[in-house]
Amino acid sequence: MKYNEISHPCHPQHTLKFEYTEFPFKCDGCKEVGIGSRYRCGMCDFDLHMHCAIPSHSIVHPFYTKCSFQFLYRPPGNVPRFCNACEKDITGFVYHCKSCGFDLHPCCAKLPMMLDDGEVKLYLYRKVSSACHKCGRKGRSWSYRSTCKKYNLHVACVREMLMESWPDIYVGRGKARSMETRIPSLKNTLQNHHHKSKGKVKKCCELAGLAVQFVISAVLGDPTTLIAGVIGSFMRG
Known part of the structure; x- marks a missing residue:
């Protein structure tokens, strides 16, 4: 955990507070299910995974050693995109490799080896x-x-x-x-x-x-x- 309270460009109205929950929630960043650690605005019912709230600007992945994935707030282009890890649609935050076109959900990109x-x-x-x-x-x-x-x-x-x-x-x-x-x-x-x-x-x-x-x-x-x-x-x- 880096901070107990953060500001986020996708929710400028209020700060987001770190909390832990044992119940599933839907991340308003990547639009996928989450549990455990999250950043939340209780006033607006706005939740973000840890990986979505404090992303890395760019990452490399052991499975794609020649790729450089950049963090984006929305999928690039106008065609449907899917995650190369879990094969599910990309509808929100994403790590995208411009050179090869690969995409990873933030949580999939950070899956432990x-x-x-x-x-x-x-x-x-x-x-x-x-x-x-x-x-x-x-x-x-x-x-x-x-x-x-x-x-x-x-x-x-x-x-x-x-x-x-x-x-x-x-x-x-x-x-x-x-x-x-x-x-x-x-x-x-x-x-x-x-x-x-x-x-x-x-x-x-x-x-x-x-x-x-x-x-x-x-x-x-x-x-x-x-x-x-x-x-x-x-x-x-």
């Missing part, structure tokens, strides 16, 4: 040959894969789950249980994927659930946040 909670390590890959536990397909968008290679989840699939759930989340405005209608489907997918003894399946799916929580946290813009109160409960039971 590794997530580690001490028990499960997940590495970010541009492409993997193993199937995603959610959609069952190979390739596609960037993916997080565990060191043991048992758990693989497309960033695009996480985005899809969140977007499917968003109407319930947003209408609920703080009712965390509104996510329960969608997120458990991933747990069932993971359970059906394995053909081991009951005990091993339970342990495997507990670890997979933990891995999913970390990926969701990262995609939502705050990989350090503990989202047990919102998503963690849907991976148990």
